[in-house]
Amino acid sequence: MSLKLKALTKSIWVYHMSTGSCNNCDIEILDLLTPRFDVERFGITLVGSIRHADAILVTGALNLKTIPRIKNIYDQAPKPCFVIAIGACACGQGIFAKGPNTPEPVDSILPVDAYIPGCPPKPEAMIAAIVKLIEKLRGKK
Amino acid sequence: MEEVSSIMKDLFSFLIFPGFIFTAAIGLVASWIDRKVTARVQWRVGPPWYQPLADLVKLSIKEITIPKNASKAVFLSAPLFGLSAAVLAATFIWQANIQAGSSGFTGDTVVVLYLLTLPAIALMLGSSASGNPLASLGVSREIKLMLAYELPFIISITVPIIKSSGLLRVTDLIAFQAMNGVFVSNVSGILAIIVAIFCMQAKLGLVPFDMAEAETEIMGGIYIEYSGILLAVLKLTKTIMMVALPVFLTSIFWGGFSAWKYVILLVVIILMRNTNPRVRIDQAIRFFWYRMTSLAIIAVLLAMLGF
Ligand code: SF4
Numbered sequence: 001m002s003l004k005l006k007a008l009t010k011s012i013w014v015y016h017m018s019t020g021s022c023n024n025c026d027i028e029i030l031d032l033l034t035p036r037f038d039v040e041r042f043g044i045t046l047v048g049s050i051r052h053a054d055a056i057l058v059t060g061a062l063n064l065k066t067i068p069r070i071k072n073i074y075d076q077a078p079k080p081c082f083v084i085a086i087g088a089c090a091c092g093q094g095i096f097a098k099g100p101n102t103p104e105p106v107d108s109i110l111p112v113d114a115y116i117p118g119c120p121p122k123p124e125a126m127i128a129a130i131v132k133l134i135e136k137l138r139g140k141k
Numbered sequence: 142m143e144e145v146s147s148i149m150k151d152l153f154s155f156l157i158f159p160g161f162i163f164t165a166a167i168g169l170v171a172s173w174i175d176r177k178v179t180a181r182v183q184w185r186v187g188p189p190w191y192q193p194l195a196d197l198v199k200l201s202i203k204e205i206t207i208p209k210n211a212s213k214a215v216f217l218s219a220p221l222f223g224l225s226a227a228v229l230a231a232t233f234i235w236q237a238n239i240q241a242g243s244s245g246f247t248g249d250t251v252v253v254l255y256l257l258t259l260p261a262i263a264l265m266l267g268s269s270a271s272g273n274p275l276a277s278l279g280v281s282r283e284i285k286l287m288l289a290y291e292l293p294f295i296i297s298i299t300v301p302i303i304k305s306s307g308l309l310r311v312t313d314l315i316a317f318q319a320m321n322g323v324f325v326s327n328v329s330g331i332l333a334i335i336v337a338i339f340c341m342q343a344k345l346g347l348v349p350f351d352m353a354e355a356e357t358e359i360m361g362g363i364y365i366e367y368s369g370i371l372l373a374v375l376k377l378t379k380t381i382m383m384v385a386l387p388v389f390l391t392s393i394f395w396g397g398f399s400a401w402k403y404v405i406l407l408v409v410i411i412l413m414r415n416t417n418p419r420v421r422i423d424q425a426i427r428f429f430w431y432r433m434t435s436l437a438i439i440a441v442l443l444a445m446l447g448f
Contacts, residue, residue: 054203
């Protein structure tokens with residue numbers, strides 16, 4: 001495994017993108033930064049600007065207003081950039097599957113690299129997903 | 142031959158020791174200590190020792206994004222401009238400590254002061270060239286903050302110059318303190334270094350004076366549009382400043398560099414950053430112009446009276 005890939009897996013900066021979630025998934029994401037879970041141990045930090053991001057955490061069911069915006073945000077991200085869908089809503093629309101203004105799930109718009117189901121998913125599940133993502137990255141090269 | 146070898150020597154001291162590589166290495170360790178202590182203060186475990194280096198290497202493989210309505214040349218060159226100024230300042234300060242008596246020139250304290258302001262100016266130029274409204278908000282805050290802290294900083298730096306009756310070379314100041322005792326053993330020196338430490342905090346852009354960056358508020362402000370290796374250069378500039386400024390303060394107030402003095406200043410910075418919330422820009426200006434400037438003027442008066 002090359003040094004650069006190793007550095008990428010050791011320092012994932014995440015950008016938090018809520019596309020109309022009920023705010024519960026977002027709170028669970030913030031749990032990851034608390035002393036109990038402390039993902040900074042693995043070099044994961046939350047960044048404010050999409051230009052600094054290595055991974056986009058998408059929460060919530062996409063709706064008509066957020067679809068163009070999420071496309072825009074993804075285009076602005078410097079590549080390589082991963083997309084992680086968090087919560088039942090983002091993975092497969094959840095209870096909004098038949099909603100009139102939620103036409104599409106996230107993965108029909110963006111290339112999703114990891115799915116974390118749950119409503120909301122536990123922080124442990126999110127850490128497990130990130131570990132799987134890192135393993136997938138390492139397996140590639 | 143003579144000339145070539147002296148140029149080679151200068152290049153070596155700029156790029157390797159005690160310039161770029163050496164300062165960057167110390168700075169990376171210092172920024173790891175910063176993150177680790179911050180984590181411990183918050184009852185977390187904190188990142189491993191190689192984290193700052195891993196961040197830089199990772200940033201260097203990312204794509205560089207240039208905003209559509211950015212002014213390209215300025216946007217791309219400003220970070221390099223700031224980095225070289227910071228490295229040059231660090232080299233001057235280290236040389237004054239290492240080759241006592243023979244380095245520098247008369248007035249290099251003033252040159253170092255100018256060089257230490259350049260990274261902030263370069264950052265303002267670069268991010269205002271990006272055309273992002275939040276970046277321009279950050280720039281406007283940075284300009285105001287700079288106007289606020291430069292005045293007390295320069296006044297406090299005049300205290301050692303007055304006390305040494307007009308020495309303007311960093312090495313001379315160090316030698317003077319070796320003969321006559323360090324400046325922080327006087328009342329005026331203590332007041333001046335307190336002012337200088339607060340100004341250092343603002344120069345480094347750390348909490349409570351990080352309103353130009355303000356991740357939770359204006360999403361990174363002055364850094365918002367930078368990505369990839371340009372962001373790595375900006376981070377590196379900040380790490381180098383984190384070495385250059387404390388070493389500069391120990392040189393002119395505290396009788397020259399030594400490891401424990403540097404660590405003490407670093408711990409002061411880190412604790413200040415962890416125990417304070419971010420202040421508003423008007424509060425910062427009031428703090429620097431009224432409190433810190435008056436304190437610095439009192440220090441100058443005391444120094445003139447010989448205390
Ligand atoms: S998955 Fe559940 S918790 Fe998460 S945003 Fe949807 S409804 Fe809320």
